[in-house]
Amino acid sequence: MKKLIVLLSLLFTIASGASFTEDLNTANDLYKQKKQKEAKEYYIKASKNNSAQAHFKLAYQYVVDKETAIYHYSKAAKLGHSKALFYTLEELFFRANDLLLSDPKKALEVYNIAKNNNSEITFYDEKDSIRILKMAAEVPLFRAEEFIKQYQLEKDEDFKNDGYYIWKLAEKASRGEIFKNSNPELVLQLIIKGAFVPAEVKSAVSDYYDIWKNNKELVEFDICNYVTSTYGMSLCAKRQEEAENNKIEKELSLLLKDINLNNSDLLYSAYKNTSKYLDTKVWYEEGHDGSGYAQWATSSLLNQKNEYIKFIRKIANGFVPIVKASLSENDKILNKRYKKIKERLKKTPVRGMRMSIMEKDFIKVQRSWIDYRDINVELYTSISKQKDKKFWENYITSQRIKDYNLLEDTINIFN
Structure with missing residues (x-):
């Protein structure tokens, strides 16, 4: 038979x-x-x-x-x-x-x-992929149509436009927000439904499967603990920037009280111009590249903003930096180097996977630096025991020359 x-x-x-x-x-x-x-x-x-x-x-x-x-x-x-x-x-x-x-x-x-x-069918990482798939298949079916209708999700402008929309719902569910009777099962269901990048979902499902199995309490789910994609890193870099900027704003308020500056507008104007200059320099001159370029650029920007705040506090407390050479000497060096770099970028622009450094970019950064220099000369003179404006102009010029050193290294590496 x-x-x-x-x-x-x-x-x-x-x-x-x-x-x-x-x-x-x-x-x-x-x-x-x-x-x-x-x-x-x-x-x-x-x-x-x-x-x-x-x-x-x-x-x-x-x-x-x-x-x-x-x-x-x-x-x-x-x-x-x-x-x-x-x-x-x-x-x-x-x-x-x-x-x-x-x-x-x-x-x-x-x-x-x-x-x-x-x-004979086989594919890369099959064993681990099917292990995770079996975990996901074990979770009860999700009543998607009822869920969408109940919470009117289709009215959200990001419903069809945000790759991480469903995972953002999972984050909210894990914090007990929006949804009635949020629980680990709902969070895991949303994590499964929002699978976007295989490496990300494998890690996320594995972690929250254990929570679902062993814990009746909600545990917060954070997208940024799992992202590996460029889009995900950009999202998390933006989140990091927003959080850090809020901290910096608070730090500025405290700083204003500590340094006894009568003209509060001067401090905020200096910070605004400094932020604009640093942002321009980070994205148009520093040459962050590769899959994590947004995260690296954002980290660089936030680090430099924080260092700027620390420096203001230091000079208000009596610190005076040492500057080699005179203003006239450093100014000559700066102008000579500026022309040289501009000419190099005109002939051979720097192009990476996700970034470029062009002559026009370099000029844009330099113009932003002039505004940054002028306002900070005013600020440093106001809060420091060193009251010579030429001194502070010289100091800021010497720091810009150091930026040129790094930029030329980047140009040499790429070209």
Whole structure:
């Protein structure tokens, strides 16, 4: 009896293969001739006869909605198509990022059928990926349509425009905000639904799965503990900047009281011009590059702002820096170096993966520096025991020369 079933199965497979082969070949030929519309008709015919390749092509080669893509990838995967399985798992879980269509239970079901039909299917990090998928599939189904309707989420302007929108909902749920009866299960469901980057969701699901299993209390979920994508790093850099700027604003208020400065507008005007200059220098001159460029640039900016506040406090407490050479000497050096760097950037601009340093950028930074220099000469003279404005102009000029050293190093590295 067993042999008969295997034989019948084999005969059915051979017959199916024969029935779609001609249509699939015709479709491929038409597609190569750039007759996509005509080819699609034959791919559809072949897919109806269980052609895994036809199902895959319909999802991979044509612009279709997400639901249609999942349908064809799933069909192809169940028939043993290796690439289709990978894309099915991505669309249903690892990159789903969809309250309605994310479905780890279905993804696991497709995986098991695909492996049963083609035991040779494998993909990168399969063991760990399926371990996380099984965790996610264990979580009760999420009533997405009711949830969206109850909290009128579609009215949010970021509902379809923010890649981390669902994870932001998870953050709010973990803090007991907005949603009725927030609990670890809701947080984990939202983390699963908001899967955006595989490495991120693996780590987040693993962590919160343990909380869901072992803890009835809410534990705060923070996106920035998991992000690895450039977009995620930019988001977290912005958050960091906002938080640090709030701290700096408070520090400025305290500083104003401590240094006994009669003209409070001078301090705030100096900080405003300094912030503008530092921001321009960080983004247009320092050359932060790579996948984490936004985070590195933001960290540099915040560090320099904090150092500026500390420096004001130091000189108000009697510190006077040592400056080598006179103002006339340093000013000559500055002008000579400025012309040299400007000429170099004009001939050969610096271009990285995510940044560039152009002649116009350098000029923009320098103009911003002049405003920064002039206002801070006024501030330092007002709060320091050193009352010579030329001294402070010389000091700030000497610091700008140090910036030129770093900039030339960057230009040499890239060029």
